[in-house]
Amino acid sequence: MNFWEYLHSRRELLLFETWQHASMVLQCVLAALILGVALGVAVYRSPRWSALAAGSAGVLFTIPSLALLGLLITPLGLGVAPSVVALTLYALLPIVRNTIVGLAGVDRTLVDAARGIGMSRAATLARVEFPLAWPVILTGVRVAAQLALGIGAIAAYVSGPGLGEQIFSGLGRLGGANSVNMTLAGTLGIVLLALLFDGCFLLVGRLTTPRGIRD
Amino acid sequence: MTDAETGSSGIEMINVTKRFPGLSAPAVDDVTLTFPGGEIVVLLGPSGSGKTTTMRLINRLEEPTSGKIVVAGRDALSLDPTELRRHIGYVIQDAGLFPHMTVAANIGLVPKMLKWDKQRISDRVDELLDLVDLPPATFRDRYPRALSGGQRQRVGVARALAADPPVLLMDEPFGALDPLTREHLQDSLLALQERLRKTIVFVTHDIDEALKIGDRIAVLDKGSRIAQYGTPQEILLNPADDYVEQFLGGTSAMRLLTFGRVADVPLEQVVSARPGDDAAELRATLREDGRCGVVLEDGDRPRRWITADELTGVTGPVGERGSPTAPPIRAHDTLQRALEALIQVDRDRVPVVSASGAYRGTVTLATVQAAVRGMRDEADA
Structure with missing residues (x-):
């Protein structure tokens, strides 16, 4: 069976796994976005807390993904739960860091002007600081999504959902029938998803960045 | 308060x-x-x-x-x-x-x-x-x-x-x-x-x-x-x-000087004349006065400075004689503006006109000096 025949014969399974992969990544990145922005907003005014938050997210990041997934089996078992937790944790770092950098990078005189004309702390954050930091935050989300797509493949190690299953099964029976086809299908699927996600983020960025600060 | x-x-x-x-x-x-x-x-x-x-x-x-x-x-x-x-x-x-x-x-x-x-x-x-x-x-x-x-x-x-x-x-x-x-x-x-x-x-x-x-x-x-x-x-x-x-x-x-207005200081008056005036008569007046005079045309606008020497031997009306004055300054201009004008002209005086352009008098360096002295005296009093 050549590659095209393989794709054709397994198209339903492959489409399902691709959909699973995309959906898992999207949900994890969304969760990381909410958590990360909340964390970033909570700490950005204090340099000490900012350093601490970015630092701990960085430490999480250095744990090899295979090890983290393995460690999560004990409390969470196999399947979806450990995969989602691990992916969300990895997606957190770029989002937290970019939220802090983005908010801290807003021109202080603008914040001063906002308070000077009578905006409350919350209004200043919502109407001035956040919109101005948004392009930087969105870049963090984009990086997080790319990261999650790649690491998502390893979730198959704990029987998680997605295209990782193709890659792991293929590698597991190397030399056997269809092993190369399986690995190739999983890998190419993830690459395609990555391109698709990136295109979507460009569009979202374009639509959500205020016109006055768009390049 | x-x-x-x-x-x-x-x-x-x-x-x-x-x-x-x-x-x-x-x-x-x-x-x-x-x-x-x-x-x-x-x-x-x-x-x-x-x-x-x-x-x-x-x-x-x-x-x-x-x-x-x-x-x-x-x-x-x-x-x-x-x-x-x-x-x-x-x-x-x-x-x-x-x-x-x-x-x-x-x-x-x-x-x-x-x-x-x-x-x-x-x-x-x-x-x-x-x-x-x-x-x-x-x-x-x-x-x-x-x-x-x-x-x-x-x-x-x-x-x-x-x-x-x-x-x-x-x-x-x-x-x-x-x-x-x-x-x-x-x-x-x-x-x-x-x-x-x-x-x-x-x-x-x-x-x-x-x-x-x-x-x-x-x-x-x-x-x-x-x-x-x-x-x-x-x-x-x-x-x-x-x-x-x-x-x-x-x-x-x-x-x-930026706080004083030309209108607020005493202007120096010189002999004024019209193109139709008699030249010999004007020459005698100017000779006696010792300074130059000013020739006014259409609605009292200052046009030319005129001296006794320029009228020597002239009979009949004054006419177009004399040398053109610098652009006049206005009464509501500041003294700083007056000083600017004085520095830039080759005469020792500049004509002053009202808002409508009618001749009011002239300023000289002495006028400006006196004005500053006046302000200081007022402040000390």
């Missing part, structure tokens, strides 16, 4: 002190200062004198360590700071416009926070853009980055005026602009103030700007110590101490 004297829109600071944590010397040390309603008071001082901090205490961007502040009859320290600031216009250097909002959205921010309805905000935005000489049709939908520095600062002023606050705080608003634009915006501000009569606190380190803009000037030293508080003339004529004198920089006589 009573409420009647400060006006209901004035500001009072009473024994106000501001200490920043970790600094031994207070940034503002026991300052008591009254800003009369409807006037522009300039806080003038070098950087580090605490002038900006003093201003920021008024809208509580800085909280005073001790003291009392009354803004437009209300105790500022007992109000909610956010609420207080919505009724105090605030203009900063570079305008501080929000780059992600259009000009209209920037100006409409405070009215929106005060919950005005949409139509009222939109009307107000157009009215304000007209007020600061930016045609609404062209400017309301632009983003700040599409504006020049001067235009941005005009929008900044419009934003500060949006909810018609009685008080305006301006922190070196024209500091980042080129000299020409700065001058232009200063003139616009003065024209605006003619109509609006706001209580304006204006912070600057530029002495010329202070003298031009201020109804009163507070010269500040370290810790916001008020070295002198008075009108520009008072400060120029009678510097309170060495510090103020040093700050004025030794050219106070030149600056004084």
